Amino acid sequence: MSHDTARVERAALETDREYNPALALLRTSVGRNAGLVVALALICVVGAVSAGDRFTSTDNALTVLRLAATIGVVSIGMTFVIIGGGIDLSVGAIVALSSVWCTTLASQQFAEDSHWTMMVLIAILVGAGCGLVNGLLIAYGNIVPFIMTLAMLASARGLAEIISDKKTQILGAKGTDVSGFKDFFNREILGVDVSIWIFAIVAVIGWVLLNRTTFGRRTVAVGGNPEAARLAGINVKRHTVYLYVLVGVCAGIAALLLVARTTTGSSTHGNLYELDAIAAVVIGGTLLTGGRGTIVGTVLGVLIFSTLTNIFILNNRSFSEQSLFKGAIIVAAVLLQQRLASRSTTT
Amino acid sequence: MTSQMTGAPGAQPLLQMTGIVKEFPGVRALDGVDLDVRAGEVHCLIGQNGAGKSTLIKVLSGFHHPDGGTIAWDGEEASFSTPAKAIDRGVATIYQELDLVPHLDVAENVFLGHEVSRAGFTHRHRAYERVRELLARLGHPEISPTRIVGELSPAKQQIVSMARALSRNTRLLILDEPSAVLDQEEVTNLFRVIRDLAAANVAVVYISHRLEEIREIGDRITVLKDGRTVATGLAVADTPTSELIRLMTGRSIQYVFPPRAERGPDLGGPVLEVRGLGLAGVFTGVDLTVRAGEIVGLAGLVGAGRSEILETVYGARRASTGTVAVDGKVLRRGSVGHAVRAGIGLAPEERKSQALLLDEAVYKNITVSTMARFARLGFLDQREERRRALELTRSMDVRPDGVTRAANTLSGGNQQKVVLARWLLRDCRVLLLDEPTRGVDVGARSEIYQLIRSLADRGVAVVVVSSEIDEVLGLADRVLVVREGEVVHESAATAIDEAGVLDLVMEGRVPA
Numbered sequence: 014m015s016h017d018t019a020r021v022e023r024a025a026l027e028t029d030r031e032y033n034p035a036l037a038l039l040r041t042s043v044g045r046n047a048g049l050v051v052a053l054a055l056i057c058v059v060g061a062v063s064a065g066d067r068f069t070s071t072d073n074a075l076t077v078l079r080l081a082a083t084i085g086v087v088s089i090g091m092t093f094v095i096i097g098g099g100i101d102l103s104v105g106a107i108v109a110l111s112s113v114w115c116t117t118l119a120s121q122q123f124a125e126d127s128h129w130t131m132m133v134l135i136a137i138l139v140g141a142g143c144g145l146v147n148g149l150l151i152a153y154g155n156i157v158p159f160i161m162t163l164a165m166l167a168s169a170r171g172l173a174e175i176i177s178d179k180k181t182q183i184l185g186a187k188g189t190d191v192s193g194f195k196d197f198f199n200r201e202i203l204g205v206d207v208s209i210w211i212f213a214i215v216a217v218i219g220w221v222l223l224n225r226t227t228f229g230r231r232t233v234a235v236g237g238n239p240e241a242a243r244l245a246g247i248n249v250k251r252h253t254v255y256l257y258v259l260v261g262v263c264a265g266i267a268a269l270l271l272v273a274r275t276t277t278g279s280s281t282h283g284n285l286y287e288l289d290a291i292a293a294v295v296i297g298g299t300l301l302t303g304g305r306g307t308i309v310g311t312v313l314g315v316l317i318f319s320t321l322t323n324i325f326i327l328n329n330r331s332f333s334e335q336s337l338f339k340g341a342i343i344v345a346a347v348l349l350q351q352r353l354a355s356r357s358t359t360t
Numbered sequence: 361m362t363s364q365m366t367g368a369p370g371a372q373p374l375l376q377m378t379g380i381v382k383e384f385p386g387v388r389a390l391d392g393v394d395l396d397v398r399a400g401e402v403h404c405l406i407g408q409n410g411a412g413k414s415t416l417i418k419v420l421s422g423f424h425h426p427d428g429g430t431i432a433w434d435g436e437e438a439s440f441s442t443p444a445k446a447i448d449r450g451v452a453t454i455y456q457e458l459d460l461v462p463h464l465d466v467a468e469n470v471f472l473g474h475e476v477s478r479a480g481f482t483h484r485h486r487a488y489e490r491v492r493e494l495l496a497r498l499g500h501p502e503i504s505p506t507r508i509v510g511e512l513s514p515a516k517q518q519i520v521s522m523a524r525a526l527s528r529n530t531r532l533l534i535l536d537e538p539s540a541v542l543d544q545e546e547v548t549n550l551f552r553v554i555r556d557l558a559a560a561n562v563a564v565v566y567i568s569h570r571l572e573e574i575r576e577i578g579d580r581i582t583v584l585k586d587g588r589t590v591a592t593g594l595a596v597a598d599t600p601t602s603e604l605i606r607l608m609t610g611r612s613i614q615y616v617f618p619p620r621a622e623r624g625p626d627l628g629g630p631v632l633e634v635r636g637l638g639l640a641g642v643f644t645g646v647d648l649t650v651r652a653g654e655i656v657g658l659a660g661l662v663g664a665g666r667s668e669i670l671e672t673v674y675g676a677r678r679a680s681t682g683t684v685a686v687d688g689k690v691l692r693r694g695s696v697g698h699a700v701r702a703g704i705g706l707a708p709e710e711r712k713s714q715a716l717l718l719d720e721a722v723y724k725n726i727t728v729s730t731m732a733r734f735a736r737l738g739f740l741d742q743r744e745e746r747r748r749a750l751e752l753t754r755s756m757d758v759r760p761d762g763v764t765r766a767a768n769t770l771s772g773g774n775q776q777k778v779v780l781a782r783w784l785l786r787d788c789r790v791l792l793l794d795e796p797t798r799g800v801d802v803g804a805r806s807e808i809y810q811l812i813r814s815l816a817d818r819g820v821a822v823v824v825v826s827s828e829i830d831e832v833l834g835l836a837d838r839v840l841v842v843r844e845g846e847v848v849h850e851s852a853a854t855a856i857d858e859a860g861v862l863d864l865v866m867e868g869r870v871p872a
C-alpha cells in the first residue's frame with residue numbers, strides 16, 4: 014500500500030528511535046483508549062477545580078451527554094467511513110436537510126394523519142438518500158470522496174434552504190399535532206434522556222458491527238488495502254456505497270435528536286458538524302488513511318470535546334477561545350498519532 | 361564458479377557484528393548473531409524463513425535498534441542507531457519489501473533525502489542526467505527518470521532502488537532477497553552489477569533462498585538458524601549444498617517435487633476454459649484449458665504478461681477480447697465477484713500491496729475471502745475462524761504460529777504462506793497461483809509443493825506462474841511458455857527440459 018511505503022520512508026528519515034515501553038503500549042488500541050480515558054479524567058479534574066459543583070453535579074453530567082449525543086451519533090457513522098478509507102464532509106448539511114424535510118408542514122401533516130414515526134422514517138430516509146448519492150458517485154463515478162461530499166455539503170444545504178424558504182420551521186406550528194414525536198424524544202428513561210440512550214444504542218450497535226460482523230471486517234479490509242480486498246473477492250465499490258449510506262442514516266438520526274431538542278427544523282442546523290465529527294474520530298485514534306480505528310476511541314473523543322465545551326461555558330469563556338483550544342488539541346492528537354504510526358512500522 | 365574479485369582477504373573486516381540481540385514482543389528474533397564482512401567480498405546470508413536475516417540487516421541499516429551486541433565499522437566500535445547514521449557511513453540497503461514512494465518519479469525516488477539542489481531549489485536537469493547515468497550503469501537505460509515509480513514492474517522498481525543505493529558513496533550494499541522479483545536474465549544482469557561493485561572494493565551482503573545463486577555469486581557464507589549464527593565465514597567454494605541445507609534446517613531434506621499421479625486418461629473433465637483471451641497492449645489470443653486435477657505451469661520472463669493473464673482470468677483486469685468459462689459457464693468480464701463465486705481463487709504476485717492487510721491479525725488475513733462461511737446472519741464466529749486458521753498455519757509450518765499476531769510481524773516467507781493459506785481454506789474449483797514460493801525457504805517449499813499437488817489430486821484445476829523454470833517443470837503437468845504477451849509453446853512438462861524452456865523464453869523458439 015502506498016501509505017505504507019510512505020511510512021517506511023518517514024521511519025527511515027526519522028532520527029531518534031529509542032525504544033520506549035510507554036509508547037509501545039500507546040500503539041495498541043487498548044492502550045490508546047486507556048490514554049484517552051486518562052485525558053478525559055484530567056479534563057474532568059480541571060472542570061471540577063475551575064467550576065466546582067456546577068461541573069460535578071449530575072445535571073451537568075447529563076448536559077454534557079446531551080451535548081455529546083447529537084454529534085456522537087454522527088461521529089459513529091463517520092468512524093466507519095474513515096476506517097473504510099473515505100471521508101464525509103456533508104454530514105452537517107445532511108442533518109440540516111433531514112431536519113427541514115421532516116419538519117415541513119407536509120410531513121408533519123402526514124405524520125399526524127398516519128403516525129409520528131413517519132417523521133422519523135422521513136428523516137432517516139433523507140439521510141440515507143443523500144448517503145446513497147454520495148456513495149454511488151464516489152464508488153462508481155470515481156469522484157474523490159473529499160470533492161463529492163463537499164459538493165453534497167453545498168447542495169444539501171442549498172436544498173434545505175429552498176425547502177424551508179430560509180425560515181426556521183417550528184414543530185407543531187399551524188396546528189399540526191406532533192405531540193407523539195415530542196413526547197417520545199423528550200421522555201426520560203431511568204432519569205436519562207432518550208437522546209442519550211439513542212447515542213448509547215448507536216454506539217453499541219456500531220461497536221458490534223465493526224468488531225463482530227462481516228460488514229466490519231470488510232470495512233477494515235477496504236480501508237486498509239483496497240486492492241487486496243478486491244482481489245480477495247470483496248465487492249469494494251458496493252461496500253463503499255454501504256458506508257456512505259450508513260453515515261447518512263446516522264446524520265438522519267442526529268437530525269431527529271436536534272429537531273426534538275430545539276423543536277425546530279432549520280437549514281442552519283448541523284453547521285460545522287462535519288468538523289466536530291472528524292475531529293472526534295481522529296482524536297479517538299482512527300487513522301485518516303483508513304484501515305484502523307475504534308468505536309470506543311470515537312466515543313471518548315466525542316466526550317472529551319463536549320466536556321471541554323461544557324467547561325468553557327461554565328467558566329464563561331468565549332466560543333472563540335474554545336475553538337482555538339480545540340484546534341490545538343486536534344493538532345496534538347494527530348502529531349502523536351503520526352509518531353506512533355511511524356514507529357510501529359518495522360517490517 | 362567462485363567470484364573473481366576477493367579484495368584483500370585477511371585484512372581487517374569492514375564490518376564486524378558481535379552478539380547482536382533483538383527482541384520483539386514475544387519473540388527473540390536475534391539471539392547473539394555474529395557477522396563479519398570484508399571490503400570487496402560478496403557475503404551471503406542464508407537461513408530459513410524467520411531465521412532473522414531481515415531483522416539483522418535492519419539492525420545494520422539503523423531501522424531497528426538492537427537490544428544487545430556491538431558493531432564495529434572499519435575496526436572501530438560504531439553506532440548504527442539511525443538510518444541517517446548508517447547512510448552516512450556508506451551502508452545502502454535494498455529491503456526485501458521495496459521501499460520506494462510510489463507517487464514520485466524515478467529521479468525523485470533516487471535522490472530522496474539527498475536531493476540535487478542549489479540554494480534549496482531542486483536541480484531537475486542535473487538530477488535526471490545523473491539518474492540516466494546510473495540506470496545505464498545498471499543495464500537499464502530504457503527506464504525514464506520521469507516515470508512514476510508506482511507504474512513500474514517490481515523488477516524495474518528494484519533497479520530504481522539499486523540506483524538509489526549507487527547514487528550515494530556506498531561502501532556496503534545490502535540486498536535482501538533481490539532475486540525474488542527477477543527472472544533469470546535480470547538476475548544475470550544483477551550479478552554483473554554486483555561483481556563490478558565488488559571489484560570496486562564495495563562489500564556486498566546478499567540474502568537469498570536460492571542456493572544456486574549463492575554458488576554463483578558468493579565468496580563467503582554466514583548461516584542463521586532461529587536467531588543464532590550456526591556457521592560464519594564458510595567459503596562458498598568448499599561447502600557442499602547438502603551441508604548448507606543441514607546447517608539451515610538441522611535436518612537433511614531434499615528439495616523435491618511431489619510425484620505426478622499416474623493418470624492421463626482418467627483426468628477429470630475441463631474445468632477452466634480460456635478462449636482467445638486478450639488484454640489490449642499486454643497479451644493476445646491466449647487459449648488455455650485446465651482439467652480437474654491438473655496443474656498447468658506458465659513460464660516466461662517477468663513482464664511477459666503471465667501475471668496479467670492470471671489477473672484477467674480472475675476478472676481483476678477487464679479482458680478486451682475472449683472468454684473465460686468455469687465448468688462450461690462463461691464469466692462476466694472484469695468482475696472479480698463473479699469469478700470468485702464461480703470458484704476461482706488468485707494468490708497474487710505482490711503479497712504486500714495486493715494480498716495482505718498488514719496491520720490485521722493473521723487469522724483475519726486468512727479468512728478474508730471466506731468470511732461468510734464463518735458468519736451467521738453477518739455475525740462472525742471468531743473462535744472458529746482462529747481454529748481453522750491455526751490448523752492451516754500449523755500444516756504449512758508458519759512460524760511463529762500464533763494467528764492473532766499482526767501479519768506485519770511475520771517474516772517475508774511466512775507472510776507468503778499466509779496468503780496461500782487464504783485460498784486453501786476456500787474450496788476453489790480453479791486456483792491461480794502467481795509465484796507461490798517467492799521468498800519461501802527450501803524446507804517450506806517442498807511442503808507447499810505437496811499442498812498444491814494434493815489440492816490437484818482433490819480435483820482442483822491449478823495454474824501456476826513461476827519465474828523459476830525448474831519449479832514450473834517439476835510441479836506442473838503441462839507447461840505453457842509465454843513470451844511478449846503470446847503463448848509460444850505448450851506441451852507436457854516431461855516433454856521439455858530447462859534449456860528448452862530458456863530458449864523459448866529468450867528466442868521464442870527451440871533452436872534446431
Ligand SMILES: Nc1ncnc2c1ncn2[C@@H]1O[C@H](COP(=O)(O)OP(=O)(O)OP(=O)(O)O)[C@@H](O)[C@H]1O
Nearest residue numbers: 359384389409410411412413414415769771772773
Ligand atoms: N516487527 C516485528 N514484530 C514482531 N516480530 C517480528 C517483527 N519483525 C520480525 N519479527 C519476527 O522476527 C523473526 C525473524 O524475522 P525476519 O524477518 O528477520 O526473518 P527472515 O530470516 O528475514 O525470514 P524470510 O526468509 O522469511 O524473509 C520472525 O520470527 C518474525 O516473526
Ligand SMILES: [Mg+2]
Nearest residue numbers: 414456771772
Ligand atoms: Mg526476510
